[in-house]
Amino acid sequence: MSLDSSQKCDEETGLKSIALEPLELDETYQTPVDIRWGNCYPLFQKNNIPKIVIGPHWPLFICAYSLFFVASVFLIGWHFTSTSSEFIKWATFIICVNQCWSYAWVALINPGVINYDKNNSIDYRPRPSPELGIQNDSKTWYCSACKLLQLYGTVHCSDCDVCIQEMDHHCPWTGKCIGKGNIKQFYYFLASTLIFMIFNIIASLTQLDGAINGTRRKIKQGS
Numbered sequence: 001m002s003l004d005s006s007q008k009c010d011e012e013t014g015l016k017s018i019a020l021e022p023l024e025l026d027e028t029y030q031t032p033v034d035i036r037w038g039n040c041y042p043l044f045q046k047n048n049i050p051k052i053v054i055g056p057h058w059p060l061f062i063c064a065y066s067l068f069f070v071a072s073v074f075l076i077g078w079h080f081t082s083t084s085s086e087f088i089k090w091a092t093f094i095i096c097v098n099q100c101w102s103y104a105w106v107a108l109i110n111p112g113v114i115n116y117d118k119n120n121s122i123d124y125r126p127r128p129s130p131e132l133g134i135q136n137d138s139k140t141w142y143c144s145a146c147k148l149l150q151l152y153g154t155v156h157c158s159d160c161d162v163c164i165q166e167m168d169h170h171c172p173w174t175g176k177c178i179g180k181g182n183i184k185q186f187y188y189f190l191a192s193t194l195i196f197m198i199f200n201i202i203a204s205l206t207q208l209d210g211a212i213n214g215t216r217r218k219i220k221q222g223s
Contacts, residue, residue, distance in 0.1 A: 041053065060175060092200070113162055
């Protein structure tokens with residue numbers, strides 16, 4: 001079935017189309033003019049390059065981020081009002097702020113959506129030339145859903161419904177894919193989350209232990 005016929009079927013049935021496998025570039029391919037964002041939403045662009053892009057599962061990100069934010073505000077307020085240790089106070093502040101910032105960072109930056117540049121410099125890649133006997137194992141592909149030339153490692157995400165360069169996986173908790181544009185930030189966020197959890201558990205237990213011991217001393221002094 002051709003691409004045009006499959007689109008016609010979707011219009012008639014109202015069913016969501018399934019992204020097709022990338023096809024090898026042939027002589028009939030023409031670079032499209034329109035930019036396709038699928039289920040992603042570009043919020044800010046600089047020099048025609050999308051810098052802030054949110055994905056289709058942004059409500060999950062909002063919910064999870066709200067939990068981190070509320071927990072951070074509670075922990076900062078608790079330690080600043082109930083402990084005499086300056087280290088715990090400021091370490092809690094820095095770790096909590098870093099956690100909220102790292103989560104927002106990975107969830108908002110462009111994960112690797114590359115359709116803003118339709119030429120994508122891939123048109124200049126050397127291609128096999130049977131006449132000259134030139135061999136080239138690096139094939140040029142295009143996505144029939146996005147009608148987009150694909151760089152090596154580019155994958156079409158069925159959730160975002162757009163091509164992501166060097167896609168690692170789709171993460172609902174960041175609202176979108178993890179790809180070339182935010183993979184380093186994703187690893188940083190994971191490390192920040194681990195530090196956030198370990199530190200605050202230890203600091204909270206220390207606080208509770210100090211409070212319990214203080215209560216016991218007051219009881220003994222009162223008796």
